[in-house]
Amino acid sequence: MKKSKLIALLCAVLLISANQIALSQSINVPDQGLKSITPKEMKAHVYYLADDRMKGRDTPSPELDSCAAYIANQFKSYGLEGVASPDNYFQYFNLGRTSLSSPNTFFLNQAGTEKEYRIKYDFVPMHNTANKKVANVKIVFAGYGITAPEYNYDDYNGIDAKGKVVLIFKNEPQINDSTSIFEGLKSTDHSKIRVKTENALEHGAVGIIFLPDPKKPFKRPPNSWPSLMRHAIKDAVPLTLEETETNKLVCVNIGKNLAKDILSETEYTCKRLFMEIDSTLSPCSFEIPDKTVTIQTSLSSHPIPVKNVAALIKGSDPVLKNQYIVIGAHYDHIGTQNGNVYNGADDNASGTSGVMEIAQAFSVCNPPPKRSVIFITFAGEEKGLFGSRYFAGHPVPCKAKDIVAMLNMDMISRNDSNEVAIIGSGTSNMLKKVNEQANKNYVHMKLAYDQERYFLNSDHYSFYKVGIPVLFYNTKDTPDLHRPTDDPEKIIPEKMAKIGRLVFSTAWIIANSPEKPDFIKIR
Numbered sequence: 001m002k003k004s005k006l007i008a009l010l011c012a013v014l015l016i017s018a019n020q021i022a023l024s025q026s027i028n029v030p031d032q033g034l035k036s037i038t039p040k041e042m043k044a045h046v047y048y049l050a051d052d053r054m055k056g057r058d059t060p061s062p063e064l065d066s067c068a069a070y071i072a073n074q075f076k077s078y079g080l081e082g083v084a085s086p087d088n089y090f091q092y093f094n095l096g097r098t099s100l101s102s103p104n105t106f107f108l109n110q111a112g113t114e115k116e117y118r119i120k121y122d123f124v125p126m127h128n129t130a131n132k133k134v135a136n137v138k139i140v141f142a143g144y145g146i147t148a149p150e151y152n153y154d155d156y157n158g159i160d161a162k163g164k165v166v167l168i169f170k171n172e173p174q175i176n177d178s179t180s181i182f183e184g185l186k187s188t189d190h191s192k193i194r195v196k197t198e199n200a201l202e203h204g205a206v207g208i209i210f211l212p213d214p215k216k217p218f219k220r221p222p223n224s225w226p227s228l229m230r231h232a233i234k235d236a237v238p239l240t241l242e243e244t245e246t247n248k249l250v251c252v253n254i255g256k257n258l259a260k261d262i263l264s265e266t267e268y269t270c271k272r273l274f275m276e277i278d279s280t281l282s283p284c285s286f287e288i289p290d291k292t293v294t295i296q297t298s299l300s301s302h303p304i305p306v307k308n309v310a311a312l313i314k315g316s317d318p319v320l321k322n323q324y325i326v327i328g329a330h331y332d333h334i335g336t337q338n339g340n341v342y343n344g345a346d347d348n349a350s351g352t353s354g355v356m357e358i359a360q361a362f363s364v365c366n367p368p369p370k371r372s373v374i375f376i377t378f379a380g381e382e383k384g385l386f387g388s389r390y391f392a393g394h395p396v397p398c399k400a401k402d403i404v405a406m407l408n409m410d411m412i413s414r415n416d417s418n419e420v421a422i423i424g425s426g427t428s429n430m431l432k433k434v435n436e437q438a439n440k441n442y443v444h445m446k447l448a449y450d451q452e453r454y455f456l457n458s459d460h461y462s463f464y465k466v467g468i469p470v471l472f473y474n475t476k477d478t479p480d481l482h483r484p485t486d487d488p489e490k491i492i493p494e495k496m497a498k499i500g501r502l503v504f505s506t507a508w509i510i511a512n513s514p515e516k517p518d519f520i521k522i523r
């Protein structure tokens, strides 16, 4: 493109967004909506959801179902329709408790000969592996399998993973280094199997082989399959979201002997690769020469139904009502452990209360907004963003392309009483500007933009993945996060109400703007 053309295009883009913002500035947020969001009601919802008798809202559990019924009843009491049908607020989906099926095989091929390896001793299928066979495919070592522009780190830089199996480490570089760019001793979401799998898929890989941890003494691969163990641990195999095979890869753990055989003709050992990346913090990725693998994995899955809870306000404009804004929060938490209830008051009874209060605020405004609004609380966030991933893949009552923005609240009740972190604002100029405008006119909080490292952490990410601009409201970590001490007594209801009003105002302005928000791909 010529420079002059580029400048003209840039000017046009700037003008459009300036226009959008000017137009949205004239939209007033109804006072009755703002007033209906109260600290008292926020507090009451949190005390209900985070009570000990809810046993930490594990997915799945009867207590989570009780919370779902409570949320649905609130929606109903506001006069809102369900998304599934006017009086059905539940979107059901299945989680899978997987078990090993057959065949599960692993061959390493070199110079026309193939060597077969043994399940349990040399390799073990992962709980999320595909029911698939990959035959004679090349292997690329791809470090930790991490692409993290925010840390200026990309294991896939300079390699081609398309149609190949990636050989990667678990966790993240410098895991035991308090000065690591990956948040010191804390693990970031890049260390999660879900994120590594999505990243491998995005780079066109057909499978993942997880290397053993060189610091651990065990020769065998990690294994949690009851059928391969003498003493099976209950619930040792994590639940998975039942999804189509196209979203899955062949995934296996391998032990030390097999790792050694794969790397035998390279200049590296597992330990050297590990130390090289840790000491330089630069990727060390390369294709394994002269070898291919043939891997087949087979699992069977026992479905467990769970549900998102969602209500709807239909837009008042004949055209714009076909576009939707989603306001969401996860309502699950992590259950009980060793007799301790993990109440999850901040994480995320607080955001769930926010969704209910904002739904109520919309319901008292007449006329309704021009665009339609979906209020949704997700199950299974703590186990892998299950509810939001399912909804983003199977939205009701619209298509993903009709969703113009997603606003997510996860942990909105703690720390500085007047500060809220806004994450994901890079995904849309208009969303960021409207949120700032809403804050300036109606709420006056301090907006922090320093928590972008949590962009992968919560349900908005599932929407971003399908091309929807997002904002994620969060009041930062506390020492009580994922501890039994995340209790209702510690929340600040006034702060929750302020954030509720901020999200409501932002959503109201977006819902009534002539233009829909722009979308920017940020990773």
Ligand SMILES: [Zn+2]
Residues within 6 Å of the ligand: 330, 347, 348, 381, 410, 411, 458
């Ligand atoms: Zn959370």
